[in-house]
Amino acid sequence: MVRRAAPPPLTRAVPAALAALARLPGRFTSRLHDERVAAWLGMALGVSFLSAFATGLLSHFMQHPPGWAQWPSRPVNLYRVTQGVHVIGGLATVPLLLAKLWTVYPKLWQWPPLRSARHAARRVLVLVLVGGALFQFVTGVLNIAYWYAFRFPFTTAHYWTAYITVGALLIHAAYQWPKVRRTVMTRPQDAVGRRAFLLTVAGASGVIAAVTAGEAFSPLARLAVLAPRRPGLGPQGLPVNKSAAAAGVTATARDPRWRLTVTGRVRDDLVLTLDGLRALPQHTARLPIACVEGWSADADWRGVRLRDLLALAGAADDDAAVRVESLQRGGIYRTSRVDPPHLRDPLTLLALDLAGEPLDLDHGYPCRLIAPNRPGVMQTKWVHRLVVL
Ligand SMILES: Nc1nc2c(c(=O)[nH]1)N[C@H]1C(S)=C(S)[C@@H](COP(=O)(O)O)O[C@H]1N2
Ligand SMILES: [Mo]
Numbered sequence: 001m002v003r004r005a006a007p008p009p010l011t012r013a014v015p016a017a018l019a020a021l022a023r024l025p026g027r028f029t030s031r032l033h034d035e036r037v038a039a040w041l042g043m044a045l046g047v048s049f050l051s052a053f054a055t056g057l058l059s060h061f062m063q064h065p066p067g068w069a070q071w072p073s074r075p076v077n078l079y080r081v082t083q084g085v086h087v088i089g090g091l092a093t094v095p096l097l098l099a100k101l102w103t104v105y106p107k108l109w110q111w112p113p114l115r116s117a118r119h120a121a122r123r124v125l126v127l128v129l130v131g132g133a134l135f136q137f138v139t140g141v142l143n144i145a146y147w148y149a150f151r152f153p154f155t156t157a158h159y160w161t162a163y164i165t166v167g168a169l170l171i172h173a174a175y176q177w178p179k180v181r182r183t184v185m186t187r188p189q190d191a192v193g194r195r196a197f198l199l200t201v202a203g204a205s206g207v208i209a210a211v212t213a214g215e216a217f218s219p220l221a222r223l224a225v226l227a228p229r230r231p232g233l234g235p236q237g238l239p240v241n242k243s244a245a246a247a248g249v250t251a252t253a254r255d256p257r258w259r260l261t262v263t264g265r266v267r268d269d270l271v272l273t274l275d276g277l278r279a280l281p282q283h284t285a286r287l288p289i290a291c292v293e294g295w296s297a298d299a300d301w302r303g304v305r306l307r308d309l310l311a312l313a314g315a316a317d318d319d320a321a322v323r324v325e326s327l328q329r330g331g332i333y334r335t336s337r338v339d340p341p342h343l344r345d346p347l348t349l350l351a352l353d354l355a356g357e358p359l360d361l362d363h364g365y366p367c368r369l370i371a372p373n374r375p376g377v378m379q380t381k382w383v384h385r386l387v388v389l
Contacts, residue, residue: 028106032197036188039180040198041100046173048093049133053166055086059292060159062375065339073345076372080290083375084216087294090140091212091226095204097133099197122175125168132165144293145228215295231297235360238299241291241376244361247328249382253365260350260367264323264388267314274366278352280304280312285347291376301370303351306386307344315388318344324369325385336378337389342371350383 062071062079072078114120136158143154150157188194214224218231229239244250252258260277262270272280283305290296310320321339328334342348348371352359359365364381371379 031193033103033106034194035179035183037194037197038100038103039176039183041096041103041201042173042176042180043184044096045093045100046169048089048096049166049169052086052090052093052136053162055082055089056159056162058082059086059375060155063292063377065337070339070341071373073342073348073372073374076287076347077290078373079375080216080288080296083290083292084213084294084296087140087144088209088212088216090137092205092209094137094141094208095201097137099201101130125171129165129168129172132161132168135161136165212294216290218297227295229291229293229295231295235362236299236355236357238289238297238354238363239295240362241293242333242381244365244382247326247331247382249327250361252327252384253361253382258327258366258384260384260386262309262313262386262388264386265316265320266310266388267316270309270313274352277304277350277367281308282352283346283349285349285370285372287347287370287372289370289376289379290374293376296376300355301349301351302353302356303349303367303370305346306338306348306350306369306371307346309350309386310343310388313388321389323387323389324380324383325387326380327382327384333377333380336369336380338369338371342374345372347372350386 059079059082061069065071114123139150139154139158142149143158148154208226210220211223211226214220214222215227215230221231224230229241231237231239234240244253258274260270260272260274262272281304282302284300284302286298286300288296288298306322310322319340320343321337322343324336324338326334338348349369350367351364351370352367354360354363359368364383367383368381369379369383
């Protein structure tokens with residue numbers, strides 16, 4: 001009869017493993033796992049998280065206006081700047097976050113793991129903060145890389161996790177502030193290594209900013225090797241977010257039976273052919289496409305003012321809003337809403353031309369919306385219907 005050695009009973013194995021873990025902190029010998037490095041990185045992260053939060057909320061509420069507030073249509077480039085700060089600033093924060101986690105991770109092995117209820121609460125808070133921050137960065141980077149590896153709607157998850165993360169951040173910062181203040185106010189005993197480490201981290205952030213900023217700031221476009229979209233690259237010199245093929249509109253957009261209909265709260269429905277649209281007064285506007293994913297590019301548009309079309313259809317009143325509908329059948333970006341400030345703006349066009357020629361199919365042929373200070377997702381392409389609300 002073969003007898004196997006009995007496994008060590010759990011009563012012995014568990015304490016032995018815990019004791020081994022408890023010895024681990026002795027291995028963290030680098031001087032950089034220290035309070036001073038953690039304090040400086042923490043302050044930089046605090047500023048950067050709050051800036052991402054503010055610009056993120058702005059972008060969210062531009063796309064989902066709360067009802068009691070309407071976004072101004074000027075300055076023309078406002079959204080372009082805030083969203084550039086959000087995405088490019090977010091990318092530049094990655095080295096800070098990694099450095100901070102590396103600096104403080106020995107605390108994971110703190111012994112005993114829980115000293116009191118307060119201590120437990122604090123550790124849970126840090127867990128929420130770290131988990132939330134990693135979630136925002138990982139999904140954010142995957143999203144701008146068009147790699148939808150996750151199964152949940154990115155914008156909803158990104159929006160709600162932002163509140164949780166910033167909530168945890170504020171409590172954490174309030175709790176750590178006295179210590180941070182003490183640490184940065186006292187003169188360091190020896191600065192060797194620490195300064196070099198912090199400069200290296202700052203340098204890494206700077207390099208990331210430099211090789212992505214060109215996606216929004218065209219003088220740096222050639223440097224933007226990390227950016228998924230670059231100004232100047234694409235049909236008519238403009239990047240394309242979703243192509244006509246991907247939107248399933250190649251046939252309907254080229255169909256000679258295409259008509260533009262203006263309907264809803266109007267005197268009479270207005271139905272126009274493409275030639276009819278071209279026969280109306282044409283206006284030009286130099287306006288950017290400013291994608292929520294951070295890239296943006298200026299372009300020269302030409303077409304009919306949205307407000308002229310409404311006037312022609314006899315829209316009921318001055319405070320009307322308009323739903324712009326695309327030929328695209330599905331997807332959340334097939335329609336967008338234009339509120340009065342943008343509707344009244346003379347720069348808001350139903351564009352027919354881009355860079356002096358008819359719109360490329362991928363840029364929204366036969367016509368697309370283009371308005372100032374507005375997220376790219378709301379610049380609806382392949383328009384066929386305007387509904388006055
Ligand atoms: N119908 C429709 N319009 C759309 C989209 C879309 O998916 N469907 N994408 C939007 C997004 S996310 C952006 S950034 C701009 C990009 O315009 P462009 O491809 O002409 O540069 O178009 C917008 N218009
Ligand atoms: Mo976009």
